[in-house]
Amino acid sequence: xxxxxxxxxxxxxxxxxxxxxxxxxxxxxxxxxxxxxxxxxxxxxxxxxxxxxxxxxxxxxxxxxxxxxxxxxxxxxxxxxxxxxxxxxxxxxxxxxxxxxxxxxxxxxxxxxxxxxxxxxxxxxxxxxxxxxxxxxxxxxxxxxxxxxxxxxxxxxxxxxxxxxxxxxxxxxxxxxxxxxxxxxxxxxxxxxxxxxxxxxxxxxxxxxxxxxxxxxxxxxxxxxxxxxxxxxxxxxxxxxxxxxxxxxxxxxxxxxxxxxxxxxxxxxxxxxxxxxxxxxxxxxxxxxxxxxxxxxxxxxxxxxxxxxxxxxxxxxxxxxxxxxxxxxxxxxxxxxxxxxxxxxxxxxxxxxxxxxxxxxxxxxxxxxxxxxxxxxxxxxxxxxxxxxxxxxxxxxxxxxxxxxxxxxxxxxxxxxxxxxxxxxxxxxxxxxxxxxxxxxxxxxxxxxxxxxxxxxxxxxxxxxxxxxxxxxxxxxxxxxxxxxxxxxxxxxxxxxxxxxxxxxxxxxxxxxxxxxxxxxxxxxxxxxxxxxxxxxxxxxxxxxxxxxxxxxxxxxxxxxxxxxxxxxxxxxxxxxxxxxxxxxxxxxxxxxxxxxxxxxxxxxxxxxxxxxxxxxxxxxxxxxx
Amino acid sequence: xxxxxxxxxxxxxxxxxxxxxxxxxxxxxxxxxxxxxxxxxxxxxxxxxxxxxxxxxxxxxxxxxxxxxxxxxxxxxxxxxxxxxxxxxxxxxxxxxxxxxxxxxxxxxxxxxxxxxxxxxxxxxxxxxxxxxxxxxxxxxxxxxxxxxxxxxxxxxxxxxxxxxxxxxxxxxxxxxxxxxxxxxxxxxxxxxxxxxxxxxxxxxxxxxxxxxxxxxxxxxxxxxxxxxxxxxxxxxxxxxxxxxxxxxxxxxxxxxxxxxxxxxxxxxxxxxxxxxxxxxxxxxxxxxxxxxxxxxxxxxxxxxxxxxxxxxxxxxxxxxxxxxxxxxxxxxxxxxxx
Numbered sequence: 001x002x003x004x005x006x007x008x009x010x011x012x013x014x015x016x017x018x019x020x021x022x023x024x025x026x027x028x029x030x031x032x033x034x035x036x037x038x039x040x041x042x043x044x045x046x047x048x049x050x051x052x053x054x055x056x057x058x059x060x061x062x063x064x065x066x067x068x069x070x071x072x073x074x075x076x077x078x079x080x081x082x083x084x085x086x087x088x089x090x091x092x093x094x095x096x097x098x099x100x101x102x103x104x105x106x107x108x109x110x111x112x113x114x115x116x117x118x119x120x121x122x123x124x125x126x127x128x129x130x131x132x133x134x135x136x137x138x139x140x141x142x143x144x145x146x147x148x149x150x151x152x153x154x155x156x157x158x159x160x161x162x163x164x165x166x167x168x169x170x171x172x173x174x175x176x177x178x179x180x181x182x183x184x185x186x187x188x189x190x191x192x193x194x195x196x197x198x199x200x201x202x203x204x205x206x207x208x209x210x211x212x213x214x215x216x217x218x219x220x221x222x223x224x225x226x227x228x229x230x231x232x233x234x235x236x237x238x239x240x241x242x243x244x245x246x247x248x249x250x251x252x253x254x255x256x257x258x259x260x261x262x263x264x265x266x267x268x269x270x271x272x273x274x275x276x277x278x279x280x281x282x283x284x285x286x287x288x289x290x291x292x293x294x295x296x297x298x299x300x301x302x303x304x305x306x307x308x309x310x311x312x313x314x315x316x317x318x319x320x321x322x323x324x325x326x327x328x329x330x331x332x333x334x335x336x337x338x339x340x341x342x343x344x345x346x347x348x349x350x351x352x353x354x355x356x357x358x359x360x361x362x363x364x365x366x367x368x369x370x371x372x373x374x375x376x377x378x379x380x381x382x383x384x385x386x387x388x389x390x391x392x393x394x395x396x397x398x399x400x401x402x403x404x405x406x407x408x409x410x411x412x413x414x415x416x417x418x419x420x421x422x423x424x425x426x427x428x429x430x431x432x433x434x435x436x437x438x439x440x441x442x443x444x445x446x447x448x449x450x451x452x453x454x455x456x457x458x459x460x461x462x463x464x465x466x467x468x469x470x471x472x473x474x475x476x477x478x479x480x481x482x483x484x485x486x487x488x489x490x491x492x493x494x495x496x497x498x499x500x501x502x503x504x505x506x507x508x509x510x511x512x513x514x515x516x517x518x519x520x521x522x523x524x525x526x527x528x529x530x531x532x533x534x535x536x537x538x539x540x541x542x543x544x545x546x547x548x549x550x551x552x553x554x555x556x557x558x559x560x561x562x563x564x565x566x567x568x569x570x571x572x573x574x575x576x577x578x579x580x581x582x583x584x585x586x587x588x589x590x591x592x593x594x595x596x597x598x599x600x601x602x603x604x605x606x607x608x609x610x611x612x613x614x615x616x617x618x619x620x621x622x623x624x625x626x
Numbered sequence: 627x628x629x630x631x632x633x634x635x636x637x638x639x640x641x642x643x644x645x646x647x648x649x650x651x652x653x654x655x656x657x658x659x660x661x662x663x664x665x666x667x668x669x670x671x672x673x674x675x676x677x678x679x680x681x682x683x684x685x686x687x688x689x690x691x692x693x694x695x696x697x698x699x700x701x702x703x704x705x706x707x708x709x710x711x712x713x714x715x716x717x718x719x720x721x722x723x724x725x726x727x728x729x730x731x732x733x734x735x736x737x738x739x740x741x742x743x744x745x746x747x748x749x750x751x752x753x754x755x756x757x758x759x760x761x762x763x764x765x766x767x768x769x770x771x772x773x774x775x776x777x778x779x780x781x782x783x784x785x786x787x788x789x790x791x792x793x794x795x796x797x798x799x800x801x802x803x804x805x806x807x808x809x810x811x812x813x814x815x816x817x818x819x820x821x822x823x824x825x826x827x828x829x830x831x832x833x834x835x836x837x838x839x840x841x842x843x844x845x846x847x848x849x850x851x852x853x854x855x856x857x858x859x860x861x862x863x864x865x866x867x868x869x870x871x872x873x874x875x876x877x878x879x880x881x882x883x884x885x886x887x888x889x890x891x892x893x894x895x896x897x898x899x900x901x902x903x904x905x906x907x908x909x910x911x912x913x914x915x916x917x918x919x920x921x922x923x924x925x926x927x928x929x930x931x932x933x934x935x936x937x938x939x940x941x942x943x944x945x946x947x948x949x950x951x952x953x954x955x956x957x958x959x960x961x962x963x964x965x
Contacts, residue, residue, distance in 0.1 A: 046962050195960060244965025246957070262952055272713050274705075292943035294950035297712055297936055302738040306705035309698070313678070313709030316696060317717070321709070339699050429956045468676045468694035468710075468717050476642065476689050478697025488644065489689065 012226065014233045015190065020049075020079030021237060022087030023185065025178075026104045027096030027120075029063050029072040032178035037074020039182055039196045045249040045426055046195055048239030049078040052537065053251075054086035054610065055422045059279070059362045066128035068099045078189075080238040084390070084537025086423065088612040092188065094181050096120045096152075098129035114145040115184065117177065119153035148230055150184070152177045159220040163213050172210075176217035183221020190236050193218055243428060250427040252391040252420035253280070256350065257287035259398030260322060261294055267402060267438035269320035270295035274310035276303055276329060279362045280418040281352040284324045304332035308349065312336060315345045318442060318467035320402065324350040326418075327369045328359065331376070337411060338377050339479045341503060344455070344463050346405040346412075348398070353417040353533075355608045364608025365419035367533045368584035373413045374562050374591070380500045382507040384408070385562040387415040389536035392427040394420065397559075399438065404510055406440045409462045410503075415561070417583075419610050420534045441465070446472030454487035461506040508563050517565035521547055521554030526625050528575035530600070532558040532588055535581055535611055542616035553620055561588070569596045576625045579603060581616055635666040642692040648683060653804035653830035654751065658690055660807055664814045665693075670718050676710065677720045678703045680727040682758045684751035684830070687722040701732025704739040707746050711933045718818070719746040726756045729765040729785050740794035742932035743822045749814075750787055750827045751804075755836035773835075788910035788924060791825045792903045798824035799906060799924040804831060805844050809855070809921060816923055822931050842914050843921075852914050856922030861893035864918045872917070879912060898926045 023040070025033045034055055041053050054075040063070030077087030092113035095101040097120035108114060121134050141147045153174060157164070160173045179196075186193055197215055204210040225231045250258075264271040275285045275298065289298040297319075301307035308323040315321035325333065330351045340347045353369045355361025369376075373385045384404055388397040397414055405412040443464035446452055454475040455463050466473040475487055483490035484499055519528070521543060531539040536557050543555035556571060558564065572578055572592070580589045581603040589602040603619045605611065640662040648654045665675070675693040679685035681700035688695025694717075698706050703721045711719050721739075728736050728750050739748065755773065756762040762775035766787065770779040791799050798820040802813040810828065817824035829840040842852045847866075854864035854872065862872035863884070871893040873882045882888050897905060906925035913919060944950075 042960055046960055048962055048964055239964070242964045244963075246961055246963050248956070248959060248961045258952070258955065265952055270713065272709065274709055291950060292940045293947040294952075295940060297940065299709065299712060299936075301705065302734055305702060306708075306735055306738070309702040309705040310709030310712070312698070313706035313711075314713045315709075316706070317710045317714040319713040335699050336702065343696070429961065432953050468714065469673055471671070471673050474672055474692055474694055476644075476691075476695035476697065478688070478695075479699055480697065 013231070015236050016233050017236045017238070019081060019237065020077065020083065021091040021189065021235065022075065022077040022089065023092040023094070023189075024073055024075040024090050024104060024107070025094045025181065025185075026071055026073040026100035027178070028065055028099070029058055029060070029070045030065060031072065031096045032175065033072045033074050033096070036178045036182045037076060039199060040185060040191070041076050041424055042199070042249055043186065043191045043195045044076065044078045045247070047191065048242070049080060049237055050083045050240035050242060051076060051078045051249070051425055052083055052086040053077070053424045054419065057363055064128075066097055066099055066125050068103055068129060071100050071103045073100070073104060078237060080240050082240060082242065084541050085610070085613060088614050092185070094185060096177070096181070097125050098131050098135060099125075101135060102129050102131070108145060110144050112145055113148070113188070114141065115148045115150060115181070117152040117181070118149040119151045150224065152180050155220055155224065156180050156217050159216050160213055163209060163216075166209070168209060168213060173213065176213050179214045179217040180221040180224075183218040183223075184225050185221075186218075187222045187225030188231070188234050190234055193222060242426060246429045247426045248429055249424050250391055250395075251422060251424040252388065252394045252416055253283040253352070253422070254287055255391055255394035255427065256388070256398055256414075256416060256421075257284045259395035260288065260348070260402075261291060261296060262395070262432070262435060263399040263402035263438060264295070264320045265432070266399065266435055267320060267406065267440045269440060271297065271322065272311060272314035272319040273298045273322045273324065274301050274307040274314065275299070275324045276301050276307045278304075278326045278329045280354055280421045281324045281326045281329070281350065283421065284350065284352075304329040305336060308333040308336040311347055312340055312343070312345065315340070315347045316343070316468070318465070321346070322348040322350065324352070326352050326354050326362075327356045327372060330369065330372060334377050337383070338379060338381050340411040341381050341383055342479050342482070343477050344409045344503075346402070346409060346465065348401055348405060348414060349411055350414045350416065352421045353415060355606065361608045363418065365417050365534065365610060366583050366606055366608065367415070367417055367535070368587065368606065369415065370532075370561060370584065370587040373415055380504065382504050382562065383411050383413055384507055384510045384560065385413045385415060386560050387533040387558070388420055389533065389557060389559070391420055391423050391425045395427070395430075399435070403436075403438045404513060406438060406465070407462065407513065408460055408506055408510060409465060410506060415533055417534045442467055443470065443473055445470050448472075453485050455482055456485050457502075460509050461502055510560070511563040511566045514560050514565060516567045517556055517558070517571050519554050519556045519571060522552055523554070524574035525552030525554055526575065527551075527553045527577045527579055527620055527623060528572065529553065529555045529620060530558065530572070530578055530580045530588070530592065531555070532561055532582070535583060538611040538613050538616055539581060541613045542620060545613065545617050546620050551620070551624065558588070564595070572596055572598045572600075577601060577623050579620060579623050581611060581619070583610065635672070637662040637666060639672065640665045640692050642690050644689045646690050647686065649834050651833040652683070653753065653832070654684060654687070656804045656807060657749070657751065657810065657828055657830065658687065660811045660814055661691065664811055664818065667815060668718070668818050674716065675718050675720070677722060678707045678710070679722040680732060682724040682727040682756075683832075684722055684724040685727060701727050701730070702735060703727075704732060704735040704748065708739060708742070708744045708932070711744050711746050712936055715745070715933050715937055721746060721748040723748065723750055724757070725750065725752045725754060725764045725766040725787070729787060729790070733765070736790070737794045739823055740791050740796040740825065743795070743797050743929050744933050745822055745931045747817045747820070747824045748826070749817075750825070751830040752787060752827050753830045753832035753836055754839050755832050757832045757835055761835040786910060786913075787827045789907060792907045792910055792925060795903070795929075796825050796925065797822040797929045798926050799910070800825070801827045801829070801919075801921050801924070803829040803840065803843055803921060806921070813923065816926070820926060822929060843919060852918050854918040854920050856896045856898070856909070856920050856924065858896055858898045858923070861890045861895050862920070863890070863893065872912070877908070879908060879917065881917060898923050900925075901927060
């Protein structure tokens with residue numbers, strides 16, 4: 001359903017206009033904070049604000065109730081301006097219990113709004129969070145923040161007493177308190193409730209009591225803000241000046257799935273996904289599994305290795321083949337990636353990075369699989385690597401990767417991360433007719449009896465994609481070294497050197513197709529911030545802030561990590577300092593330093609969290625030449 | 627059409643231009659020869675046939691067939707073949723593997739191939755040893771076997787490939803022997819014709835690292851007492867003079883002599899189409915020297931095939947929802963307009 005932007009629900013109270021706000025819902029992992037945040041995001045997107053979100057949740061499905069480890073949070077940054085990150089400091093924080101308060105309070109700016117469900121601060125809740133005193137009674141909170149103690153459980157119970165009389169359980173009623181909190185925040189930021197009510201109706205169509213209960217709780221939250229003396233003012237944020245067009249809200253994994261389906265359509269291929277569930281990549285499998293009518297075949301394999309090898313089989317058969325995983329799964333796929341490199345067949349390998357090593361921080365973000373992507377295999381085994389910079393970009397990255405994979409007949413690795421995958425933003429809806437076709441050809445049948453040469457190369461060094469079922473092309477391929485042109489097994493020293501060189505040159509040739517590196521800001525100056533992947537938004541915002549202060553700082557964001565754009569070396573030399581912020585210990589920096597002999601400076605963090613803009617600004621200023 | 631081309635093809639048409647590089651005397655030669663002989667009888671054009679293998683001596687097989695082929699990575703051929711068959715149900719796909727490749731490193735994929743019943747054929751060349759890596763014990767090496775990696779003898783209880791396949795719900799299970807060429811040819815043909823995963827264990831002699839492992843079953847004299855040929859609907863009779871049989875004593879098989887009050891009617895009758903795998907399992911447990919080892923088709927039943935069902939779902943979804951429109955998908959749900 002399409003909405004044009006209309007005035008939001010007006011409060012009778014005083015309304016203050018602000019340019020942007022960052023809010024966070026935090027509670028127990030059973031409190032429904034993700035759904036609350038998601039609803040706030042949708043509603044806010046419909047109002048035309050620019051948005052960026054950051055869901056943050058524990059790895060356990062239901063971590064021990066009320067504990068610090070079980071806190072689940074959802075952050076939304078929304079603005080009347082163009083924004084690129086989910087925000088640093090919070091303007092408002094909603095907490096459902098002491099554990100959520102304890103783990104999130106430090107992110108709330110002084111003077112910010114702090115809404116606490118005071119019913120969640122009973123003696124037992126305090127004990128679970130390791131508190132002896134109730135923090136809500138402390139004068140410090142009152143002094144430093146706009147503290148609102150709201151007995152949400154009690155209010156919801158009263159609001160739903162008729163439903164209770166009709167047989168609804170206390171537990172079910174209690175579970176509606178997140179919608180009360182949502183309603184209150186809707187009032188606070190002048191959002192209307194229609195989209196959420198429509199969501200409830202669609203989701204719980206056959207459970208009218210649940211719809212009614214949550215709708216009433218939502219309304220009760222809104223009314224509470226409107227009528228309670230405690231809240232004297234609410235806020236208004238104008239629609240953002242985004243490029244004109246029709247928008248929707250999209251997260252990274254959804255955009256990736258849609259981008260893959262689009263690439264299949266643009267190349268006139270049917271899509272095969274071989275995948276094994278893993279956080280945070282599984283949602284791509286879930287999304288694609290819905291679209292069998294579009295010729296999408298998803299195969300939930302028995303393990304990661306079967307996931308990629310089934311995709312290799314499908315690619316050999318002529319399909320658009322994909323495998324999706326996260327770092328630990330990519331590790332298992334390593335040998336098969338090598339096979340795909342030797343076979344020289346198109347294949348997309350998608351890594352939604354998470355914190356590592358090993359199982360690491362499965363639900364937290366990191367960009368520490370760059371080494372793994374570029375060199376993490378046995379033998380000389382190069383392949384092109386592309387990284388998405390944000391949720392909506394995943395849609396385009398998927399298409400570009402497939403274009404390169406089919407043009408060069410080689411597997412391509414796509415890097416995304418948990419932050420991009422789960423984060424959402426407004427997405428300017430494209431039209432299929434405006435998207436570039438991806439021409440794919442297969443070797444034609446040979447009926448004259450001539451010998452087919454499976455490794456005969458074109459001007460890009462790409463070999464023909466000859467698929468079984470084609471007359472006259474019968475040939476055998478495999479992981480053993482190939483003789484160039486014939487594809488026969490060959491162990492000759494010079495041939496191995498030649499094939500190694502050829503496979504490397506083929507990947508280098510990708511640079512001919514990807515265009516030069518662009519820079520935002522002055523063409524030369526004091527500092528170049530070089531970034532890749534999901535840190536794009538934070539780096540761009542930080543650099544713009546520095547530029548606004550008159551500093552000679554520029555930003556270059558790498559989309560292709562292998563190969564690098566052909567002019568990158570020249571770009572780097574135009575700045576006195578090169579700063580490479582990464583959510584790893586310096587992986588891109590290592591490649592840049594070794595390849596270009598540039599004394600790049602790293603800014604590195606592995607805390608399972610994205611960069612804050614403020615810390616990047618501080619670092620840029622720190623490295624400025626004196 | 628397939629049948630128009632088939633008569634023109636001969637065994638020689640299926641030989642590739644590559645030199646066969648197995649050790650002289652290897653049992654693989656015999657299997658290759660039988661495969662090339664069976665192929666023209668199937669009436670399938672060469673370009674519609676694909677051989678996929680993993681790693682090991684057996685896995686060089688695809689290079690020697692003039693069809694499509696892929697020599698892949700250790701143990702993973704079943705998964706590669708599954709992906710291929712899912713997108714190309716028009717192809718006939720064969721997997722060639724060995725006891726190490728298929729049951730050890732590839733054990734997981736082996737199980738899942740069986741239970742999914744993907745419509746492809748898998749041949750397990752069982753020589754009870756690792757040949758390509760020069761003589762380590764394999765998952766089918768017998769207890770106590772002395773070899774390079776078990777100088778004091780194997781202490782790993784061996785797997786019985788047929789029992790594993792049957793346990794994993796395989797719909798076609800058979801066994802043959804490399805040198806029993808007529809039998810092998812027939813079994814390969816039956817496998818080719820089966821709809822669903824066809825699993826064939828082939829006793830194969832590695833004359834370098836495990837020579838004579840199956841002498842009991844191939845020796846001109848002893849084979850009549852050490853093997854029993856399975857025929858659907860027929861009693862289990864064996865022996866040079868067809869004078870011995872297998873009878874069920876409760877749920878246990880026993881060897882009996884015919885005559886002396888025991889007639890054919892008292893014997894166990896083979897039923898390869900039994901819906902329950904109980905009989906096939908029981909037969910797979912009969913091991914030398916207590917019993918003659920059955921060769922032939924243990925089980926051949928019809929069950930839904932993964933690749934067929936997957937493609938059916940695609941068709942059903944298309945019928946119900948239409949071919950799908952990406953523009954409509956992009957514009958679905960909540961949208962808003964700027965400017």
